[in-house]
Amino acid sequence: MRAFQILIDGFAISALYALGATGFTLIFGVSGVLNLSHGAIMVAAAVAAWAAASVLNVGTYAGALIGVAVALLTAFATYFAVVKPIQDSRRIPNEEKEIFVLTGTLLWGIMIQELIAYFFTNNAKTVLPIVEGVVEILGVRTPKNEIFTAIVCCLVIALLWLLVNRTRTGKAVLAASMNPRGVTLLGLELTNIYIVVWAIYGILAGIAGVLLGMFLGVSSYSVGPLTASAFSIVVLGGLGSVSGSLIAAFVVGYLETLTAYLVSPAYRTIPALLLLVFVMYIRPQGLLGRR
Amino acid sequence: MNKALSGALRSAFGAAAASVVLAASNAAFAADPIKIGVIAEAQAIAGASIPQAAQLAADEINASGGVDGRKIEIIGYDNHSSSADSVRAFQRAVNEDKVNVVIASYISEVVLALEPWASRLKTPFVTPGAASNEISKSVHADYEKNKYTFHGYLTSAALALSVCDGAKDLLVDKLHMKTAVIMSEDAAWTKPLDVGYEECLPKVGLKVLDHIRFSPDTTDFTPIFNKIEGAKPDVIITGISHVGVQPTVQWKNQQVPIPMFGISSQATNETFGKDTNQAAEGVLYQGVSGPGVAVTPKSVPFAENFKKKFGNYPSYAGYTAYDEVYYIADAVKRAGSTEADRLVDALEKTDWEGTIGRVQFYGKDDPFTHSIKYGKGLITGLMLQWQDGKQSAVWPKDVAKVDIKFPSFIKLSN
Numbered sequence A: 001m002r003a004f005q006i007l008i009d010g011f012a013i014s015a016l017y018a019l020g021a022t023g024f025t026l027i028f029g030v031s032g033v034l035n036l037s038h039g040a041i042m043v044a045a046a047v048a049a050w051a052a053a054s055v056l057n058v059g060t061y062a063g064a065l066i067g068v069a070v071a072l073l074t075a076f077a078t079y080f081a082v083v084k085p086i087q088d089s090r091r092i093p094n095e096e097k098e099i100f101v102l103t104g105t106l107l108w109g110i111m112i113q114e115l116i117a118y119f120f121t122n123n124a125k126t127v128l129p130i131v132e133g134v135v136e137i138l139g140v141r142t143p144k145n146e147i148f149t150a151i152v153c154c155l156v157i158a159l160l161w162l163l164v165n166r167t168r169t170g171k172a173v174l175a176a177s178m179n180p181r182g183v184t185l186l187g188l189e190l191t192n193i194y195i196v197v198w199a200i201y202g203i204l205a206g207i208a209g210v211l212l213g214m215f216l217g218v219s220s221y222s223v224g225p226l227t228a229s230a231f232s233i234v235v236l237g238g239l240g241s242v243s244g245s246l247i248a249a250f251v252v253g254y255l256e257t258l259t260a261y262l263v264s265p266a267y268r269t270i271p272a273l274l275l276l277v278f279v280m281y282i283r284p285q286g287l288l289g290r291r
Numbered sequence B: 001m002n003k004a005l006s007g008a009l010r011s012a013f014g015a016a017a018a019s020v021v022l023a024a025s026n027a028a029f030a031a032d033p034i035k036i037g038v039i040a041e042a043q044a045i046a047g048a049s050i051p052q053a054a055q056l057a058a059d060e061i062n063a064s065g066g067v068d069g070r071k072i073e074i075i076g077y078d079n080h081s082s083s084a085d086s087v088r089a090f091q092r093a094v095n096e097d098k099v100n101v102v103i104a105s106y107i108s109e110v111v112l113a114l115e116p117w118a119s120r121l122k123t124p125f126v127t128p129g130a131a132s133n134e135i136s137k138s139v140h141a142d143y144e145k146n147k148y149t150f151h152g153y154l155t156s157a158a159l160a161l162s163v164c165d166g167a168k169d170l171l172v173d174k175l176h177m178k179t180a181v182i183m184s185e186d187a188a189w190t191k192p193l194d195v196g197y198e199e200c201l202p203k204v205g206l207k208v209l210d211h212i213r214f215s216p217d218t219t220d221f222t223p224i225f226n227k228i229e230g231a232k233p234d235v236i237i238t239g240i241s242h243v244g245v246q247p248t249v250q251w252k253n254q255q256v257p258i259p260m261f262g263i264s265s266q267a268t269n270e271t272f273g274k275d276t277n278q279a280a281e282g283v284l285y286q287g288v289s290g291p292g293v294a295v296t297p298k299s300v301p302f303a304e305n306f307k308k309k310f311g312n313y314p315s316y317a318g319y320t321a322y323d324e325v326y327y328i329a330d331a332v333k334r335a336g337s338t339e340a341d342r343l344v345d346a347l348e349k350t351d352w353e354g355t356i357g358r359v360q361f362y363g364k365d366d367p368f369t370h371s372i373k374y375g376k377g378l379i380t381g382l383m384l385q386w387q388d389g390k391q392s393a394v395w396p397k398d399v400a401k402v403d404i405k406f407p408s409f410i411k412l413s414n
Helices: A002-031 A038-055 A060-088 A094-120 A144-166 A168-178 A180-185 A190-215 A220-237 A242-263 A270-282 B003-031 B045-063 B083-095 B108-120 B133-141 B156-174 B190-204 B222-231 B245-253 B299-310 B316-335 B340-348
Strands: A134-137 A140-143 B034-040 B072-078 B101-104 B125-127 B149-151 B179-185 B207-214 B235-240 B260-264 B284-287 B382-387 B390-395
Touching: A002 A038, A002 A140, A002 A144, A002 A168, A002 A190, A002 A220, A002 A242, A002 B222, A038 A060, A038 A094, A038 A190, A038 A220, A060 A094, A060 A190, A094 A220, A134 A144, A140 A144, A144 A168, A144 A190, A144 A242, A168 A180, A168 A190, A180 A190, A220 A242, A220 A270, A242 A270, A242 B222, B034 B045, B034 B083, B034 B316, B045 B072, B045 B299, B045 B316, B072 B083, B072 B316, B083 B101, B083 B108, B101 B108, B101 B316, B108 B125, B108 B133, B108 B149, B133 B149, B156 B190, B156 B235, B156 B260, B156 B284, B156 B382, B156 B390, B179 B190, B179 B222, B190 B207, B190 B235, B207 B222, B222 B245, B245 B260, B299 B316, B316 B340
Parallel strands: B034 B072, B034 B101, B101 B125, B125 B149, B179 B207, B179 B235, B235 B260, B260 B284
Antiparallel strands: A134 A140, B284 B382, B382 B390
């Protein structure tokens, strides 16, 4: 009974982590950007979905779509207002650009967080679930919303796989992550590829944010922990490796759930962080890292 | 010019000048406002009502002529729920903005950080919403030093008593419940609360089966509810303030069949319904007042005026902050001064019927020195329940408007 409970709850949370981390790792893989405003973008999506559905009463589906749209816009804003100017700058030496991008996106994330707290308070918001009610699975009373979350996450990740491996645009993205110079030699505009990647990222982060808002709820305080969890999952899986991130997401998700059930909910995140330190020690490139 | 004449002229001139100066300084004294610094969590559900309610009280007092002709001026500071920001705000309020009194915060950690500053800067300080027993215990332990701090809200010990008194009538006598699990967040104010719960729940007839304390950072409450369900209690007794929306929504989404009863600070604010998408339905919480509840003749007019001005009903800390501005004004009037020690003396003698009941403070010899007195005829608190998207009083009988009822997923075991 408890084993099934852990199996079911762990799956939903892991799938959500996987979705959140996939976009994050994709951006790094293709453009070398570690986007520390990741958590802020997810929270913006969830709060926008909440505001649209609960304050403006546009309905659950429209609310969710608005949430994803807001994430997409915020992702573009992050790229055009923060990342691109730093990358294009001639005054910043190339070897320092990474650290500028880190700092820039971190500050950008804090700005978004404070804006959300200012306009919507720092109390948690929860997005009205698209499906309500509960079902019994293997004797475990499971909210339908939890199953919905898991299914959507898996579907979106599958779609992403198809996009990357089966379409021309996707193949260009994949190529850019392997060798950016080679792609430009083939006559593809690297900037266009970046825009595509940021669009994919915005949609992924938006869906993850809205689902998180439905499943657990978010507040402006979630910004830091969400960025940190995506960051540790991606580092654990190997920076830039999508499949590594997927595996790491499930490892972290289940480790947290096991701890919460078997030890104490208060120590939930500790074993996963210890594992991260341990992996860094014996395998600095992460589980499936390339470098 | 004749010397005598010039001397007379000069002295007349001098007298006139002196009287002008005197009159001016008198006028300045009369117009000198009473400055109240309000340090609060402007971005949190419970804290946002504090500066708003204080301003409302000040506006009302000023509209009726102020205190002996002196206006009340509220100077607000947003502390971002941080102790460090609060301490800086306190220093600035006293040293630069020259406030006479400070009203601050609903978070015990913040108030405990400010208490020594009230002593150092010798500035009377009242909290509208923190609960930790330690606040007034420190005043008792070192009265001369800490006498500047007043606890304008119930201590955790009193809150536990209030919840137990309500639980006896509503849960034990009416619904024949026998067992409970305590679920509280890990914070300064819940330590004495839990001690109080452990002590008073068995006395009213509720056996405590388990006691779960969780980190205020918790986002996924599934394992917690699961553990509670495993213990099969009749009721969950809550002690939550930093969290509120997330456990409530997950309680409903997971259809946990056990009612929640106790302290849930966020539930005291009207926006809680919207923030939880009405998952709050059926939640029972302790309050000092509530919309439409005539605890005293002042309660309902205040709540309605607040709503008219700010668009929603106040949180619990709104009621207390509103009363505080009034009894501070009353104390200034009785003291005839804003001088700190005289104000402290006057505040100690407070006997003010506010929106939450009759406010008096425990004296020097009581272990909870300077905390508001709990008991019949003073402040007892009440139990409210979210019903049909609104907060309704269900206990005690003299203010109760409706009977308790639960959403369909709640399975009462008796």
